[in-house]
Amino acid sequence: MNDGYVARIVDAELGDALRRAGAVLIEGPRACGKTETALQRAASSVHFDREPGITELLNLDPSIVLSGETPRLFDEWQLAPQLWNLVRGEVDARRQQGQFILTGSTAPVSDAVRHTGAGRFARLRMRGMTLDETGHSTATVSFSSLIAEEKPSAQDPGLNYRDLIDRMVSGGWPGFLRLDPSAAGKNLADYLSTVAELDLREVDGVSRDPIRVRRLFAALARSTASEVTLSTLAKDETSLSRDTVRDYLNALVRIFIVEDQPAWSAHLRSSATLRKEPKRHFVDPSLAAAALGIGPEQLRKEPKFAGQLFESLVVHHLRVYSQSLQGAVAHARDSAGNEVDAIVQFPDGTWHGFEVKLGNQPEVIDNAAAGLLRFSANVDSNPPRSLSVITSMGASYRRRDGVNVIAIGALGA
Known part of the structure; x- marks a missing residue:
């Protein structure tokens, strides 16, 4: 266990997963902290990207690799895909929970073998750190309390515009926490170069032009948080076809670099229809800034x-x-132009709407709240449990019209 470890929100999820499943798979982008998080729970470990000969040993005598104190961590397991079925078989034989943790930065070429893990594997998705994890949020307004429809009440957390810009350029990467934003930005540019030149080839063995990948990064960055189509991305990049853009994006999804925000599906009272195009996001907004070479001062x-x-x-x-x-x-936007930046929906069908505004002037908040209320009134038979405007700064409270106003620097889990 690392004494300098910074606690993560996913820690509790990992503990729960180990109690209910024989093995746990943690997936996410490189450098988001998967290994360190897993090591907090693991009693022994094998690192396939650092231990020469371990894959050959796995083929010769898998029992040696599988044996060890539990939970046993297999880091970057996708470098030895045969491990999946070996772990599945061992879980079946032992019939005990919490035996193995697998971490991976690349989804395997085919999910076919992974389907046999049903009932044996729990799966966790890991992303970069949130502001409360990095220590830049007071976490005085919890997401869970909002979902429980509790009234938010918090003073301005003190995260000003300059600080917020610094955090968006630096990102939620554990290894960069102590770096200034300029240094973090340079490291992230190197990160994207590694993705373009090496990581994408390792996904499926297909050679993709690093220069075109970087151009696609720039196109995606310019379209961050927007409903840009494949055709528009291809036109913006200028040298890729629509089908090739789709191929590149699929590969980037598999190494957890981009993560689309799907369009919401619901019945509306009016004749307006909901648009179906997803919004495009890098897994961390800092990658968008790095893709365009934008530092704090320029941003x-x-x-x-x-x-x-x-x-x-x-x-x-x-x-x-x-x-x-x-x-x-x-996200949701109808053909009449009404929209909601983010909708969080749960398995029981309940949903919560969020509008996001960098400014916190009264007129900005008024317009955002009015838009949320207008959209929700048009949703047929399934009203929202809560509506909230997330701002960059200011107090957190509930308006007279029932819409919450929450500063990002006050938000926590």
Whole structure:
């Protein structure tokens, strides 16, 4: 166990998963903290990316690799895909919970073998750190309390515009926490270069042009938090076809670099129809800034793009906070132009609407609240449990019209 470990929201999810399943799979982008989180629970470990010969030993005598104190961690397990079925068989033989933890930064080429893990494996998705995890949020307003329809009440947390910009450029990467935003941005540019030159090839053995990948990164960055189509991305990138853009995006999804926000499906009272295009996001908004080479000083002077990154940041937080509750984060916009930036829906059909605004001026909040109320009134037979405007700063409270106003620096799990 690492004494310098920074607690993560997913820690509790991992503990619960080990109590209910024989093995736990943790997936997410490189450098988001999967290994360190797993090591907090693991009693022994094998690192396939660091231990020469371990894959050959697995083929010669798998019992040696599988044996060890439990939970036993297999880090970057996808480098030895045969491990999946070996672990599944061992879980069946032992008939005990909490035997293995597998971490991976790349989804395997085919999910066919993974279907046999039903009932044996619990799966966790891990993302970058939230502001409360990095220590930049007071967490005085909890997401769980909002879902319980409790009234938020908190003073301005003190996270100003400059601080917020710094956090969006630095991102939620545990290894960069002590770096200044400029240094973190340079590391993230290197990160994207590694993805373009190496990681994408390892997904499926297909060679993809790193220059075109970088151009696609830039196109995606410019379209962060928007409903950009494949055709528009292809046109923006200028050298890729629509089908090739789809292929590149699928590969990026498999290494957890991009994560689309799907369009919501619901019945509306009016004749308006909901649009079906997803919103595009990098797994952490800092990657969008890095893809365009934008540092803190430049971003402060570009409020429109800063607003796009802020929306992406809020969507990232909602995903992290709602995951343990089995919430799914979508967006909605109808043909009449009414929209909601984020909708968190739960398995029982209940939903909560969120509008995201970088500014916190009264007229900005008034317009956002009016939009939320207008949209929700048009949803047939399934009213929202809560409506909230997430702002960059200011107090957190409930308005007279029932809409919550919450500063991102006060939001926690």
